[in-house]
Amino acid sequence: MSITDVNIAFAAEKAAQIEAVRGQERALQTRVDRGEVRMIGSDRYEVLTGWDRGETFTVSRNAEGQVQQILANHGLDERADGAIALYTSSPAWHGLGQIIPGGTADIDEVLRLSGLDFEVTTVPALYEWQGETREHADQQHTVRTDTGAALGAVGSRYMPIQNRAGFVFLQELVSRYDVVWESAGLLRGGKRVFISIRLPETVVVDADGINDIVVPYIAVMNDHSGNGQFQCVVTPWRPVCANTERFAVRDAATRWAVRHTAGATSQIKEARRTLGLSSQYFEQFTDEETALARTDIAIADFHEAIADLWPLDDDASSRKRTNHAARLGAITEVFRTEGERVGRTAYAAERAITSYLDHLTPRRPPTSMTEEIARATAVLEGADDEIKSRAHRRLLQLRTR
Template sequence: MTITDVNTAFAAEKTTQLAAAREQERAFQARVDRGEIRMISPDRYEVLTGWDRGEVFTVSRNAQGQIAAIIAQHGLDTRADGTIALYASSPAWHGLGQIIPDGTTDIDTVLALSGLDFDVTTVPALYLWDGQLREHADQQHTVRTDTGAALGAVGARYTPIQNRQGFEFLQELVGRYDVVWESAGLLRGGRRVFISIRLPEAVRVDADGINDIVVPYVAVMNDHTGNGQFQCVVTPWRPVCANTERFAVRDAVTRWAVRHTIGATSQIKEARRTLGLSAQYFEQFSAEETALARTDIALDDFQRVIADLWPLDDDATRRTRTNHAHRNDALTERFTTETARVGRTAYAAERAITGYLDHVAPRRPGKTMTEEIARATAAIEGADDDTKTKAHKRLLLLRQT
């Protein structure tokens, strides 16, 4: 008979756990020191390099201040079997989802693995008045046919575009029925879904310099709430979570959208013409970003761009001046971080401004929103698109001076 000293065994296990915790802490700090991640609030960090660049995650710590968990803010739904509602042809940055190496062409398989295997229907909008149930003739509700869960309130003419139609739309768009699906997933209980394929062309930004590689994707984002359109974008992002879904919309090279009506997805010719699925869009994208990457700028140049984007009136209040100074400090800090990665260039300046708007700029969440949801909503709705476009054009002018 073997006798185990549980106290000794516990001590050994605890020693192993502490050693692992210290190693995790050292590895995490090493990534910070190398400039791969940066702190943006006491418990939130942003990834600065690689495929995960721009992603945000939360670090929880125990009473001893050691890392207890690294929590990805993926925003993905959970399927009935408890797994994450995501299909991908290769592992996502957060390590979640159902992976089929090298992907599959079978729509039914992707629908099942991603949690998109449900239809959406509409039901009358009813209300109780004076003890009687009445119908609002001009409104209806979208609901899932598998669970009956309500998704949104819509007008009487609203016609749902089903999840399967998103796949078929992409097949017809590229004129191929052997499309290998790159990713597909489910957000907010089925209110939003995304599907993507990868285009064969890859784009390099400043091939002889920083050599940032941009892989083009075509993605469909469908909204079942009545607050958004069915849209298709050509984008450098692969949607694999709520963050990258909004990045795909934000950074789209071009996009096409249609309202939820009968025959909406049959407008393939218009979509193909608008999206122009050819290399010319990414060639222009590459040329402009390369120009920024090859344009050296001084800190004074960056400060002048900031002043153009966020001017300060001479009669501004003390509070406004304080907020203005805090914004400048935050932007300058991000610019310094980006210059360490890609040099003191206009490209670094653009990354700094975009990153500030997405992750640092103050957001006032509504009563039913968290700050993260408010940020995601702002990005999806393009709240800062004008500022980003103005910054891009202003930085391009620097190469001519």
């Protein structure tokens, strides 16, 4: 009979735990050193490369400052069984979701796995007045029929677009092009839902150079809270979590939207014709992005472009000058990181500007929002679309110099 020395066993177990912690530290630092991730706040990091570019995660540390856990900021809802309300045809970087290798063309299966198999109805908006229950004639509430959870306050003309009814028109594309549903999920208790499919073509930026591969998707986003439209966008990003949804709207190639009113479901069919422009768009997208990738840019030219986008008056206050310098420093730092990945080009400059606008520019969220939701809302509403378009046009001008 062998006797185990508990002190030796404990020491061995503790040593293994310490080595595991050190391994996590080394792995994280290696990714930082390679320019794959960067710190954007207290224990918060942003992924800079690959499909997950733009995603954020939080590093949980113990009292000694050692890494304990790396948590993906997915922002997705959990189903009743505790599983994340997400369907994806390939494992996402955060390791969450209900996975079917290779995906599926069955929309009912996607809706079930993603937690979208519920309907939305409207109920009267009631209020109490001097002991009497009254109805607000011009308002109603949207409610989930499976849980009874209230989703939002809407006008009297509001008509819900059901998850299945809204997404089923894409089924024709799935059958025609032999593509599969790529991802689906719900956010904020079902107030916002999304689903996407992959288009058959692959876009390659600068095939003979950086060879940056972009895969276009069609994403549908439906809002049941009364604060957004039903939107269908062609996008080079896969919306597998709330962070990625921001990219889906930001990088929309073509966009079609409809309000939640009577007849909206029949109008959705018009989106097929609108989305027919996607192939033409991606041809132009490839040409222009490749041109940017082949245009070297000096740091002085980069700073000049920033000055054009955010001009500073000669009589600007010291506070504005401080903010201007902070913005320039932040964008320049991202540009250096992107430059190491794809070269110091106008393409890297564009990535730096859009990254700053989406993830670093100061936001003042209202009391009902977190900073992450405020950033998502800003991108969804196109708060920075105009300046991004100006940046793209400004950088394209460098080709002719």
